[in-house]
Amino acid sequence: MTPAPIIPLVYYQVLAAIIFTIGVVGVLVRRSALIIFMSIELMLNAVNLSFVAFSRQHGSMDGHIFVFFVMAVAAAEVAVGLAILVAIFRNRDTANVDDVRLLRG
Amino acid sequence: MLDYLGWIPALPLIGAIVNGLGAGRLPRKAVSAIGTGTVGLAFVIALGCFQALLQFPPDQRYHLEQAFSWVDSGDLSVPVRLLLDPLSMVMVLIVTGVGFLIHVYSTGYMGHEKAYGRYFAYLNLFTFSMLVLVMADNFLLMFFGWEGVGLCSYLLIGYWYQRPSAASAGKKAFVVNRIGDWGFMIGMFLIFVSFTTLDFGRVFAEAPSRLMPGSTMATAIALFLFIGATGKSAQIPLYVWLPDAMEGPTPVSALIHAATMVTAGVYMIARCHILYTLAPAALMVVAVVGAATALFAATIGLLQKDIKRVLAYSTVSQLGYMFLAMGVGAFASGIFHLMTHAFFKALLFLGSGSVIHALSGEQDMDRMGGLKSALPKTHVTMLIATLAIAGIFPFAGFFSKDEILFHAWESGGPILWAVGVIGAFLTAFYMFRLYFMTFHGPSRLTEEAKHHLHESPNSMTIPLMILAVLSVVGGFIQIPLVEGGQRLSEFLAPVFADVTHVAGGAAAAHGAEHGGSGLEIALMVISLAVAAAGIFLAYRFYMVDPAAPKRLAEQMRGLYRLVFNKYWVDEVYNDKIVEPIRRGSIALWQKFDAAVIDGAVNGVGRQIERGAALLRQAQTGSVQVYAMVITLGLVVVFGYLALR
Numbered sequence: 001m002t003p004a005p006i007i008p009l010v011y012y013q014v015l016a017a018i019i020f021t022i023g024v025v026g027v028l029v030r031r032s033a034l035i036i037f038m039s040i041e042l043m044l045n046a047v048n049l050s051f052v053a054f055s056r057q058h059g060s061m062d063g064h065i066f067v068f069f070v071m072a073v074a075a076a077e078v079a080v081g082l083a084i085l086v087a088i089f090r091n092r093d094t095a096n097v098d099d100v101r102l103l104r105g
Numbered sequence: 106m107l108d109y110l111g112w113i114p115a116l117p118l119i120g121a122i123v124n125g126l127g128a129g130r131l132p133r134k135a136v137s138a139i140g141t142g143t144v145g146l147a148f149v150i151a152l153g154c155f156q157a158l159l160q161f162p163p164d165q166r167y168h169l170e171q172a173f174s175w176v177d178s179g180d181l182s183v184p185v186r187l188l189l190d191p192l193s194m195v196m197v198l199i200v201t202g203v204g205f206l207i208h209v210y211s212t213g214y215m216g217h218e219k220a221y222g223r224y225f226a227y228l229n230l231f232t233f234s235m236l237v238l239v240m241a242d243n244f245l246l247m248f249f250g251w252e253g254v255g256l257c258s259y260l261l262i263g264y265w266y267q268r269p270s271a272a273s274a275g276k277k278a279f280v281v282n283r284i285g286d287w288g289f290m291i292g293m294f295l296i297f298v299s300f301t302t303l304d305f306g307r308v309f310a311e312a313p314s315r316l317m318p319g320s321t322m323a324t325a326i327a328l329f330l331f332i333g334a335t336g337k338s339a340q341i342p343l344y345v346w347l348p349d350a351m352e353g354p355t356p357v358s359a360l361i362h363a364a365t366m367v368t369a370g371v372y373m374i375a376r377c378h379i380l381y382t383l384a385p386a387a388l389m390v391v392a393v394v395g396a397a398t399a400l401f402a403a404t405i406g407l408l409q410k411d412i413k414r415v416l417a418y419s420t421v422s423q424l425g426y427m428f429l430a431m432g433v434g435a436f437a438s439g440i441f442h443l444m445t446h447a448f449f450k451a452l453l454f455l456g457s458g459s460v461i462h463a464l465s466g467e468q469d470m471d472r473m474g475g476l477k478s479a480l481p482k483t484h485v486t487m488l489i490a491t492l493a494i495a496g497i498f499p500f501a502g503f504f505s506k507d508e509i510l511f512h513a514w515e516s517g518g519p520i521l522w523a524v525g526v527i528g529a530f531l532t533a534f535y536m537f538r539l540y541f542m543t544f545h546g547p548s549r550l551t552e553e554a555k556h557h558l559h560e561s562p563n564s565m566t567i568p569l570m571i572l573a574v575l576s577v578v579g580g581f582i583q584i585p586l587v588e589g590g591q592r593l594s595e596f597l598a599p600v601f602a603d604v605t606h607v608a609g610g611a612a613a614a615h616g617a618e619h620g621g622s623g624l625e626i627a628l629m630v631i632s633l634a635v636a637a638a639g640i641f642l643a644y645r646f647y648m649v650d651p652a653a654p655k656r657l658a659e660q661m662r663g664l665y666r667l668v669f670n671k672y673w674v675d676e677v678y679n680d681k682i683v684e685p686i687r688r689g690s691i692a693l694w695q696k697f698d699a700a701v702i703d704g705a706v707n708g709v710g711r712q713i714e715r716g717a718a719l720l721r722q723a724q725t726g727s728v729q730v731y732a733m734v735i736t737l738g739l740v741v742v743f744g745y746l747a748l749r
Binding site for chain 1: 726727728729732733736
């Protein structure tokens with residue numbers, strides 16, 4: 001049995017960079033709050049991915065611990081963020097961030 | 106009693122404050138009591154101070170009372186300090202005494218006025234300012250009083266501010282006075298430059314050593330101060346405001362524009378007599394201006410129809426005599442005339458006020474006549490005052506005017522004397538014209554006025570009688586030729602004594618010791634004859650042959666129109682001075698102020714606004730756009746760092 005070919009670290013990095021960029025662009029250009037949320041999740045997970053990859057490369061558990069923290073915080077953030085989003089949608093019938101500008105001078 | 110000196114000006118000030126704050130709330134009786142009471146009390150204190158002053162030997166009659174330090178800055182130190190010497194004593198007695206009588210008179214004359222409290226507040230404030238003026242012991246404090254009386258004059262001329270003519274007369278008085286004040290201030294600055302003090306005592310003590318007699322500085326100081334005097338005391342060329350000031354209530358005309366304020370210039374020159382004796386050229390200017398004014402104003406007075414305007418021009422003319430006296434160095438005589446004039450001119454104004462009051466506001470002498478029987482008290486007192494101003498023996502005006510004319514002959518020469526004598530002739534004529542037109546002849550009253558005709562209440566006639574007595578006996582304190590008769594000169598002598606030590610000032614100390622009693626008698630007889638001639642002519646013209654003035658006017662049409670229109674001085678001033686300034690000001694306002702200054706300010710504002718509008722485009726308020734810009738910025742920075 002041939003050993004499973006080792007995927008080089010750089011592949012992970014490139015994938016993480018691509019996902020992160022998709023997330024950034026999503027946050028910057030989309031107007032729907034829900035999509036923006038998902039884009040933020042994308043960015044977080046891109047980072048998670050590179051953490052895990054490095055962790056394995058170095059044979060250390062530190063990266064895994066970071067990833068768990070990130071996931072926990074992200075879950076909490078999504079819980080609060082989605083609640084706000086639902087509240088806004090109920091009140092204003094829209095999830096478009098350009099329409100929510102009460103505090104603009 | 107001298108300890109109470111500060112109360113003399115303080116009492117009227119208190120009255121002004123109480124009446125001013127309580128205007129419209131205090132009952133009329135209280136206003137009258139406070140208004141007259143404070144001035145009356147000040148007069149009583151002044152009498153006490155006079156008594157106290159007489160206790161001192163003559164050369165020690167000089168009392169200073171420091172109230173507080175006012176300005177203290179570098180070399181300039183100005184205390185609020187009151188000075189009492191014979192000169193200011195005489196002025197204080199006139200201001201409080203005559204002022205008190207006029208206050209009493211006002212309670213009758215102004216009794217029907219709505220703004221009664223305001224009137225008395227102004228009148229008390231005036232009395233306070235005038236007292237500060239005459240009791241100040243330095244130029245700045247004097248200037249404070251000087252401006253204060255000017256302000257009160259403005260306020261009181263414009264008392265009936267609803268009338269446009271009164272409002273503009275007040276404005277005119279104020280503006281013309283400002284021109285004079287400018288001269289006063291320049292004079293004051295020059296004094297400070299020369300002496301580094303404004304204190305009377307030091308300036309006058311050091312003047313002979315610091316200023317060369319006849320030097321440019323001495324002349325400049327004297328002339329600039331004199332400009333101030335021409336403004337306040339209505340001399341050529343700044344006399345034009347005084348006739349218009351007759352728009353004010355008549356007691357105001359009596360107090361401010363006859364007895365007290367307008368004599369401030371005379372007082373100021375008497376106070377600064379050392380500076381003037383050091384500048385003979387300036388003294389000559391004073392004499393010439395005084396004599397010219399005396400004659401000029403008298404001619405205008407000949408043809409005026411308004412009873413108060415006749416008196417106004419007469420006041421200008423009499424002030425001219427006082428300046429003539431100052432100009433020939435007869436300072437004591439000028440003050441003497443100032444005093445007698447305060448008596449009889451206040452009486453004339455109050456008498457005319459009584460007439461106007463009786464006729465429900467009529468001032469045109471063409472609609473008077475035959476009032477002798479209807480107003481007996483007013484008639485008799487007016488006759489006394491008219492005789493006094495005409496200079497008939499033994500009324501007060503005779504002594505003072507003759508003394509001035511005598512000194513004019515002695516120190517000024519026959520020309521000044523002749524001008525004075527012609528003025529005296531005209532004075533006698535126009536005053537008796539006024540008297541005959543008002544009290545004698547057929548009645549020319551309107552039906553309306555006839556209906557209301559009544560003698561004035563006691564509050565008005567009693568001051569008239571007191572002033573009438575003063576107009577008769579006022580001259581006796583300065584009897585010429587009699588040994589020991591010149592009490593006023595002796596009283597004032599310590600003030601003017603230093604003149605003799607100053608070069609060129611010998612003329613001033615003449616008085617009795619300088620002989621020429623034969624000459625004095627001769628001059629006296631001449632001026633008496635001249636006055637009698639004036640009276641006789643007035644009698645011929647306005648009693649015997651009322652058509653004569655009209656015939657004469659027809660014969661000399663041009664001259665008549667010239668004089669009747671007051672030489673068109675007001676019109677010339679308007680055309681040549683006021684209008685160009687007004688037009689220039691409008692041009693400056695529209696072309697410079699509105700276009701250049703406002704344009705610059707608004708332009709800067711508009712440019713900033715425009716720039717801001719441009720910058721505002723960047724501030725969209727969309728978080729995503731900001732995030733985009735931040736991201737792009739990061740990309741650029743990292744790209745630069747990576748590719749470097």
